[in-house]
Amino acid sequence: MIQVRIIRSENGMLRSCEAEGHAGFAPKGLDIVCAAVSSILRTVLALLEKTPTVRLLVNTPEPGKLFFYVQDNDKADNALLIHCGDFLQQGLGLLQDEYPEHVSLKEKTE
Numbered sequence: 001m002i003q004v005r006i007i008r009s010e011n012g013m014l015r016s017c018e019a020e021g022h023a024g025f026a027p028k029g030l031d032i033v034c035a036a037v038s039s040i041l042r043t044v045l046a047l048l049e050k051t052p053t054v055r056l057l058v059n060t061p062e063p064g065k066l067f068f069y070v071q072d073n074d075k076a077d078n079a080l081l082i083h084c085g086d087f088l089q090q091g092l093g094l095l096q097d098e099y100p101e102h103v104s105l106k107e108k109t110e
Helices: 032-049 075-098
Strands: 002-008 014-020 054-059 065-073 103-109
Touching: 002 032, 002 075, 014 032, 014 075, 032 054, 032 065, 032 075, 054 075, 065 075, 075 103
Parallel strands: 002 103
Antiparallel strands: 002 014, 014 065, 054 065
């Protein structure tokens, strides 16, 4: 199972995302659930990485693990971070609803 934990601020800004595990829906290389989760996570990460005023700490220690933390951002980035949190919540939430034995999403507000 892929377990994803996102932390958002009180106003909804994405603060961190931790994902680990394997979906186990199909063999490696053919797993549509893994591919969907990876696409959602990597799209958000790529968008944040190309925003020069968002400072990230990113760790991908091994296959099946991805962690990123927003260390700092300009106030102008607040809307982007809210939208990124919404995108993760919606996309991963839909996958969790459709494949509950393969994807788990936990969200926390700090």
